[in-house]
Amino acid sequence: MDASTSTRTATPLQPEARLITHEPYYEPVADEIALFEAACDSRIPVLLKGPTGCGKTRFMEYVAWKLKRPLITVSCHDDLTANDLVGRYLITNNETVWVDGPLAHAVRVGGICYLDEVVEARKDTTVVIHPLADDRRMLPIEKHGELLRAPDSFVLAMSYNPGYQSVLKELKQSTRQRFVAIEFNYPSETLEAKIVAAESGLDAANIAKLLKLAHMTRNLKGNGLDEGASTRLLVHAAKLIKRGVAARVACHGAIAEALTDDAEMLRAIDELTSSIF
């Protein structure tokens, strides 16, 4: 989101604008916060591994707030090139202007650059990530004839979902071995209940039922579902129920339809829902 705004207006957002002022809600699962801080202090980049919707992005917001550093998030897609990360020339008022991409911007201001779902990006992005991710910590901007050195406060973080079983979406060893990896998984039942309650404000009885349903869909992983219901889906369903939507309807929309298009699987999940609620 931020990347596109900056290229269009040719005036990069002020770093302060990316500072997170309010404490985001985050429940630590284990010692991931301490591990992240230690990696930052040691100037080692961080790789967040885990299935979708288990809190990776929220975790980044939380640590950015805690470290009081601007957070620059780039959602990677399959057309994202190295240029999109580093920057490019634009033409304004009879002259060309260099505009930093989000990665260069983060390096300049010493913020946290978070590359979400990095395997989706084009392979040439590794060219700019590698020198930043080892002890050189620099970003060559060839077009601009500049070599940026990252200040100590700069942190490179990326997320990666090992659940995709596709060979094309594997992270290369040369890339992954530069990072400290923090594994995320679905939180334990009590913690998950606490999270869903805090996010949605739903009553405990309904949350317990939602968690049961989540457990059942996770049982189905590999037996027709690629992924079980994530904490995020539970929060969505809980919010809908809290707003007065009937539980079966809410679960159908927020969980069943979000998980699959397969008619029989939808029916099976609906049957599980109607058994619980």
Added chain:
Amino acid sequence: MPPLATAALEKRLDALLNPVLSSRRTAAPLAAGVATLPRALQDFTLHWVEVIGRTNYEMAYQFAAAAPEALPALDTQAAEAWIIQAMDSYDREGLYQGSLVFKQYADFAQRGLNAHGVQFNEVATVLERFVCGLAGRRLNIDSAETAWTDTETLYLPPRITVGASRDENFLIYKIIATLLWAQGRYGTFNIDLNAALAHHSEPARALVWLNYLEVIRLEANIARLLPGLARDLAALRGESGESGESSDHDARYAPLRAVDAGVRDSIALLDTLDLQQAVPRRAWLGTLRPASAKAAREARLTREKDALQAALAQLFKEQIQNADGAEENQNFEVRVNHDDNLGADVELTLGGKPLAPPKPVRELLDSIVQDLGEIPDEYLLANTAQEATGEGDGDEQDIAPADGPAVYYDEWDFQRRHYRKNWCALRELEPPAGDAAFVESTLKKYAPQVTQLKRNFELLRGEDRLMKRQQHGDDIDLDAVIAAYADMRAGRELPQRLFTKRHKAERNLAVMFMVDMSGSTKGWINEAEREALVLLAEALQVLGDRYAIYGFSGMTRKRCEIFHIKRFDEPYSERVRQRIAGIAPQDYTRMGAAIRHLSALFETVDARTKLLITLSDGKPDDYSDNYRGEYGIEDTRQALIEAHRAGIKPFCITIDHEARDYLPHMYGAANWTLIDNVLRLPLKVADIYRRLTS
């Protein structure tokens, strides 16, 4: 139209059933029976006698014998269901079971009265997933006359008709499945039931009562876990009026509804009941088969014990490595926290330190807790001996002794308009290695053409293209900027498109070649096929497309064979070259199963375009089952439709001059091509491929 007369019918039936008729068994009684039917049903009978006769004449005879009485009692839908069920039984269990279904048409007549009946086949997939969601361990679902389970497979009745609506009948299915699952989950078979009931004068009767008591106990458990289902159950009970007897017994059954009630409570309660009374009826009451359950449970426990011990050994080794130099004599311990939620919470510790076991181990632990209620200490001895022999143990079990593991595929029977379930057994085989010199000589033979071919394919290769005058882009398009300034000076509007962009045309394509290895390819055709593959492989190396080559052949449905010449992830190696050279004519072409198997293989490949190209010399054909002709064509067509639905584009290259008659029907008007001269096949194939993919 007037009904057919007995004489005319006798003549027709005589012709249709000739092989099973004799001087003692004539068509006369059949004809007399059929003559009593109205014309529409007579036609229906004759049609199906003919269709069934193509599978088995005796079955057709049995059908003709049963039809006069059965058909008036059934509507068309029920009649077809009756026939399909009979043929299905015949396919699976043979003539005796099949003809038995024909005799039991009364069951279907019952169903004919109830348009809301739900069939097992309609709900099997949904229920399988439903119980998989509940269970955590994989349970199979199958149909049987009464509902029962051996704790590995849930057997459900073939149809349910007692409900007032389809929804209600489905709900009864769901309740039966849930109760059967609950027998495993809540430990109905955790003690030896036969021994526990031995002191009763009529153990069989006691078992029926025990089943009823268990249902009460399990319903209470389900009510705690699945309140929604319990509510539906209560509503159903109110509607179907089966609550009558339950209120006065409530007090006696109360202990079964306690949170910690177990199968022992049910058995204890049996002694206080008058077993001579009739067991109350419930639509979802199945039967208990303790002996089968015991066998399945014991087999599973042995298996899981071994698996767990091996997994723990692995875990132990990892821990030792990680904690460099930790004591060797630490023990695994387990604490099981039972909650009334799904899956007990199992904590695994090693020498007091909590461990996070990987998912398979957690599932094993959970499964064992379901059977035993705890993890016995001997299960926790990390079995290093087991680990040393490695995973080979598991593999050996999977390999069937004689033929190697087979994959089963359904086959489409166009006459029945139904699939024959698991009809074809297909095996993937290693093809014999041929002489790689063949590849060399082919390349030499076609040397000039190969050079041309490579050049043509190089043109196709996805390369970076610089696109000018773009709205956004990586670099400034200087020409555009200069032109823009000129425009601006001249007072015109400043154009927006001032950038260049590199566009990489990626060929996101995977192609699978399916090569006919039937006996009819012997000679020129086989050689042309092999040469075509050599040239194609050469060209594809240039292009960099992902490709796989499989040969197919076989004889009868029990021996369909696929030879992997080159898998997708295999490089074009010496070994592959030898395999191409080794492609030899084998038996027949049962194409449906081959296409279904290759479609399944395609599912593991991620590509925008998936292309399945068949090299063939004729119609689908097989030794038996009338596969030759319409049956084979329709099955192949159905398999291709399935492939199409899975996002695969099928294409056929044939040398059969009669292909016009059947290929458009199978592949669609545009998805095939005929090469009239076999000798030109090698060069044409590469050419066709180029046209197809550019």
